[in-house]
Amino acid sequence: MKHIIWSTGHKLKFDNIIDSDNCFLFDTQGRKLIDLESGVWCTCLGHNNKRLNKLITDQINKITHTGFCYCHPQIEATAIKLLEINNFHGGKCEFMCSGSEAVEYGMRVARTLSDRPLALAFSDSYFGSYGDAATKADQMWFIYDRLNCSCNQKNTGCTGECEEFNQIPFEKIGIFALEPGSSSGLVRFPDPQLIEKIATRIHENDGILLSNEITTGIGRTGKWFGYQHYNIQPDIVAMGKGLGNGYPVSATAISKQLAEKLSQHAFHYSQSHQNDPLGAIVAGEVIDIIKENNLIDAAEFNGNYLKENLQRLKQDFSVIKDIRGRGLMLAIEFSSQADRIFEELLNKGFIVAKRSNAEVLRIDPALTIEKETMDLFLLAFHDILSKLAKDNF
Ligand SMILES: Cc1ncc(COP(=O)(O)O)c(C=O)c1O
Numbered sequence: 001m002k003h004i005i006w007s008t009g010h011k012l013k014f015d016n017i018i019d020s021d022n023c024f025l026f027d028t029q030g031r032k033l034i035d036l037e038s039g040v041w042c043t044c045l046g047h048n049n050k051r052l053n054k055l056i057t058d059q060i061n062k063i064t065h066t067g068f069c070y071c072h073p074q075i076e077a078t079a080i081k082l083l084e085i086n087n088f089h090g091g092k093c094e095f096m097c098s099g100s101e102a103v104e105y106g107m108r109v110a111r112t113l114s115d116r117p118l119a120l121a122f123s124d125s126y127f128g129s130y131g132d133a134a135t136k137a138d139q140m141w142f143i144y145d146r147l148n149c150s151c152n153q154k155n156t157g158c159t160g161e162c163e164e165f166n167q168i169p170f171e172k173i174g175i176f177a178l179e180p181g182s183s184s185g186l187v188r189f190p191d192p193q194l195i196e197k198i199a200t201r202i203h204e205n206d207g208i209l210l211s212n213e214i215t216t217g218i219g220r221t222g223k224w225f226g227y228q229h230y231n232i233q234p235d236i237v238a239m240g241k242g243l244g245n246g247y248p249v250s251a252t253a254i255s256k257q258l259a260e261k262l263s264q265h266a267f268h269y270s271q272s273h274q275n276d277p278l279g280a281i282v283a284g285e286v287i288d289i290i291k292e293n294n295l296i297d298a299a300e301f302n303g304n305y306l307k308e309n310l311q312r313l314k315q316d317f318s319v320i321k322d323i324r325g326r327g328l329m330l331a332i333e334f335s336s337q338a339d340r341i342f343e344e345l346l347n348k349g350f351i352v353a354k355r356s357n358a359e360v361l362r363i364d365p366a367l368t369i370e371k372e373t374m375d376l377f378l379l380a381f382h383d384i385l386s387k388l389a390k391d392n393f
Pocket of ligand 1 (some may be wrong): 098126127130241
């Protein structure tokens with residue numbers, strides 16, 4: 001790849017992938033790889049989903065892109081579906097092209113409607129590659145370190161019962177941007193008591209709760225959205241990744257109350273592919289496929305299967321420090337050697353995620369992963385751990 005900048009920060013391992021089927025990738029030599037990361041957590045229905053392919057092909061032969069003064073009726077139909085799964089009856093949606101953009105759109109709505117100067121976020125949350133939330137600029141944000149406070153006794157993070165929490169300047173905060181569970185890709189879930197306390201304080205101040213569901217949404221955690229593991233109702237939800245199953249579509253949904261307030265402002269945001277029909281049509285079909293095939297339940301079931309088997313391996317191999325996750329968003333934390341285990345899995349054809357500077361491997365396969373594929377992974381992982389234990393003996 002001499003002519004690609006490749007600025008993602010990740011090392012390119014294969015430059016010859018030309019075909020795919022659900023969790024399998026095939027290279028130019030016909031070698032099979034097993035993708036347990038769904039690309040970049042996107043292909044929730046698996047690669048090369050035939051039903052989606054047919055829909056996309058049919059739509060390409062009709063119309064893919066519209067303009068600022070005309071649109072396709074399907075954007076309204078998909079918006080209704082998204083609002084329904086978010087319990088935002090009477091709310092509104094906008095379609096965009098990436099997760100970063102959906103978060104940025106949500107922040108622009110929130111800043112327009114908030115009459116307080118600051119937004120609150122946790123220091124370990126990730127919001128995308130650009131924009132207000134990504135930059136977390138000092139004069140606009142209060143960043144709370146929920147992992148280093150005096151009530152963090154059991155290593156589960158802040159529960160909102162410490163001096164540090166009491167010092168959060170809620171009187172200046174009008175927005176809470178929550179990432180409910182990925183935490184910079186390390187799969188750490190904020191404590192429910194903390195989230196519910198913050199949500200209550202924000203709403204008491206007439207503030208806005210934005211849930212960043214780019215990774216935790218569209219069934220990944222065994223519910224439609226990550227915030228549904230908490231007793232809260234956001235006002236803005238940003239969705240991406242799985243929403244297009246690899247097609248670049250994202251969306252921001254807002255509650256009816258916020259939509260009414262927004263209509264009283266001269267709110268403006270426009271780019272060339274906003275509300276394009278192809279993306280909205282793909283998103284609508286992804287939702288239907290998930291519903292018709294009970295894939296939210298499948299994410300929970302398959303996630304539990306993997307988690308239980310990984311817990312068993314943890315009992316036998318002390319190099320495993322922690323197994324955590326919700327649904328099919330899983331992390332394996334090691335005391336050391338994560339780089340080596342990652343490379344050995346790759347040599348055996350298994351793609352998982354490894355973040356630099358963390359002894360953590362992440363597994364986020366398609367919701368459609370088959371039991372045989374999970375068993376293949378568990379066997380390969382067991383073999384690698386056994387070899388490692390022997391080498392270190
Ligand atoms: C939690 C979270 N938010 C936002 C984004 C940004 O999404 P995108 O890469 O589609 O712009 C990502 C991407 O990894 C993410 O993990």
